Amino acid sequence: MQKLFPLQGHSPSQTGPTNAQRRSSSIPGAAQSPAASSLAFSLLAKCGRGLALAFLLLFANVCVSQAQTIVERYGQLRVSGNRIVDKTGTAIQLRGMSLYWSQWVPKYYNYNTVKWLRDDWRVTVVRAAMAVDVGGYATNPAAEQAKVFTVIDAAISLGIYVIVDFHVHDAAAYRTQAQTFFRAVAQKYGASPNILYETWNEPLDVSWANVIKPYHQTLVSTIRQYDPDNIIILGTGFYSQRVDEAAANKVAGSNLAYTLHFYANTHNSGLRAAAQRALDNNAALFVTEYGTTDASGKGTVNEAETRNWYTFMDQNKISHANWSVADIPESSAALVSGASENGGWTTSQIKQSGLFVRSELRAKYPGTTTTPPATGTLANGRYRIVARHSGKVLGVAGGSTVDGADITQYTNSGATNQQWNVVSLGSGAYSIRAVHSGKAMDLSGSSTADGGDINQWTYSGGNNQRWRIESVGSGYYHIVSVASNKCVDVPGASTTDGVAINQWTCGTGSNQSFQFVALSAARTADTDQVDAGSNTSVYPNPSQSTFTVRELGAFTYSIIDGLGRVVDRGQGTNEVTVGQRLAAGLFVLRVQGANGVKTMRVSKK
Known part of the structure; x- marks a missing residue:
């Protein structure tokens, strides 16, 4: 799209093993081991059905139900004809949001924003628009790449797809930098099915055959040295509108799609006709950026024409990402000025375009009855909370019963100061109370700062004692304060006994990842007390x-x-x-x- 600087929306084959061979596409299950089956038959034969059943219950694993993430569901994406298909060959459609130019609005390039977009807006894809010129990657490569890698790490952790966008209008002038950047991305993340490459955001009015296509061919070759099969999305002429021209003279390679951009006040049926010609020529399209406004990112929000585009994209299974997650004075920007960098936006903090797009995303996710991945669900009960990085458990230091006592990690002893009663409070929030004292896990002073203390305190029901328990996959969870939207954290990823926990901005580290081991007749791991009400x-x-x-x-x-x-x-x-x-x-x-x-x-x- 054509836009104005600096607050500009965004407009303007290889051989080797495939990622499917390098990565497992299966979802972990709960298959019973041969040893367990043998034990079951032995018990039935020797001890009778009653004792055998009781014994097996003791040895059973507790499975906390989690919604399947979109990446678990779709797996490795590929291009088949003019469609993007999932691991089963079924045509799919991703819907999501694009972040703004990384050098101008970097505040939303973080885990919490991506997570809020997944959980509340129900996006299945997010776009990291890494700026290249005007203070971007060309002059600050380490800083801009780090922003993008943060978003990639968040998307992988949260189980959604991510578009890695080389966001510039004259990418041919930065071919060497593009090769360096995409080589780094492919080497680090090429084995992940979450990744989608966008090698040139919006070429200007330049030759497809002589400028744009040769550039793409070079970048495809660079990426395919390290990533044989994740989809590469190729920008097309005149702000990624001339998709029919590209479809008539395709770039060589597999799993390639072509970029289509539109803005509802500027582009209508004429551009849809060009898109249809590209589809008829067997080209897969991906709308990596669209706006509900003028191509400048300004003007009125045109809901009616945007709906026409939604209908066209739905009919043709074209994935899309809306421009943009930003709090700037553009009508295409989704958020009002000052909206938190950590998500948690109320409707009063979302502008007209954002509310309209959010409603569309929430209504259609993900096109079936599957529920979106969001906050994990735990049954009310008694649990031991185990830090993933250290294997140690959270407990109240010294078994203290006084307000303000530290909560620390320590080797499991089985004592009740290392056991927690977890109770749902509704709306995805839980209270977490120490069994020995009855006091609550408490964010001291409702702090919003990194490093804020977490201790025990007499239960009051305040937001600083309310916690979201959010799945990060593989049976582990973030424990997120409702008051601050930050995660319970073991400082410095220490493995030492007695280290007091605090809160920190949520990330992907295993020192913010915890397992909830149910202390009941059905058990996991090596455990001590079983009966939730006993003193044993x-x-x-x-x-x-x-x-x-x-x-x-x-x-x-x-x-x-x-x-x-x-x-x-x-x-x-x-x-x-x-x-x-x-x-x-x-x-x-x-x-x-x-x-x-x-x-x-x-x-x-």
Whole structure:
């Protein structure tokens, strides 16, 4: 599109293994291992159905349901004729938003913005528009590339697609820089199915045959040295409008699509006719940028003509990204001035164009009954919270019951100060309260600063004690403060016992990623207390020698092996040491005290 600087919208084959061979396209499941199946039959034969069922329940994995991400659903995209298709060969359509020129509005090039667009706007693709000239990559390559890589990392973590855009009108003048940039992207991210390359945003009124096509051919060859099959989207003449010209003289290669841009007040049925000619000539199109306004990014919002374009794109399965996620004084910009860089925008912070586009995205995501990936769901109950990077658990330091006590990571002991009651408060928010004290995980002073303290405090129900538990895949979650929109973080990715957690801007580090291990009759990992209401615990677990069993008052215990045989039994009061004679393996510990029977799994190393 033709635009005005500096606040300008944006207008203006190789061989080798495929990514499908280099990356697994399967989605992890919950298949039962042969050993587990063998154990089940052995138990049924030797112990009877009741005991076998109880034993299997103890050894079952807890699966917290997560919505399937769009990348898990569609997988590796490719071009087939004039359509973009998914891993099954079915034609698909991505819908999303484009960020603004990276050097002028960099504030939204971050994880939180991308996540909010995914969860609230329901985008399936985001476009990182890396500026090249006018203070962009050509003069500040490290800074601009880092912005784009941040968006790519966020998109991969969140399970959506990302367009990596070389955002310039005269890319042929920056051919060497383009090769350097796309080589770096392909080497680092080429094995990820999330990536879509856009090698030239909007060529000007220059020759397709003599300028634009040779440039694209060079960039295709560069990318294909490292990435054999992610889609490359090729800009077309006169601000990416002459798609019919490109379709009649295609760039050589596979999985190539052609860029079409429109602005509703400037482009209408005439440009759609050119697009139809390109489709009829078997060219796949991708609208990497469109506006609801004039091509300048200004003017009135033309909802009626934009709807005509939506109909055309839907009919032809053409993916699209709206210009732009920005809070500048352009009517095509989605946000009002000062809208947060971390998302969380209310409707009063979104301008007319943004509200119109958001409504379209939310209505059509993703064209089927599949629900959008968003906040994870946990059943109300008791959990141990395990840091992904260290394997250590969150707990209240020293078992303190006073307000303000630190929450730290520590090696699991099984004590109740390392256990948390998680309760849904509605609207995707949860309270997280320490079992031993009943006090809540609390963001001190409702701080919005990186490094803000997180401790325990008497529950009040304030936003600083409300947390979103958001899936990052593979059974791990971000714990995000409703008050600040920042993530629970183990500082410096430390693996040391006793390090106090705080909050930090959400990112992709494993020190912000946590597993919620349910403490109930169905278990995961090596666990201690099973019954959510009991005072029973066992530690250390796993152990290389003995276990200490604690139960209030007098109790009896028995230890059962994998074949259902009682291999140890005894009694004690308040505490007893057991397991001296056990061989290495997994066992069930059964404790009967004044409050009933409790069972738990123990591991001898």
